[in-house]
Amino acid sequence: MKNFVVKTLANAGALGVAVWIVKDITLTGDSGGHKALTLILVALVFGLVNWLVKPIVRVLSFPLFILTLGLITLVVNALMLLLTSWLAGKLDLQFHVEGFWTAVVGGLIVSIVSWALHVVLPDDE
Incomplete structure (x- = not known):
């Protein structure tokens, strides 16, 4: 359970940095507390998308991973972020x-910040 909370907080922090840096990634809300709650909910959706959809996409695009020496990861991360944005819209989250x-830029930022936060934050494993 602790691992799940740490990963969700890391995703929320990474998404927050992406919202802060990239002007076309938006998170709207009435107050700071509402934005924080929205960001945590979006992080949960993002984690669910990465847990369910990303492995399937990676298996289906495995030849492209080999052909592009892994650079297709940027495209896969971008697609996961776009899917999260679409699902957030369906769930009435302001992301x-x-x-x-x-x-693509947001996925790169989220990947780097998430990796850095996973290094810093405690983990059970």
């Missing part, structure tokens, strides 16, 4: 990613 190239 939006505008366009594919914004998602």
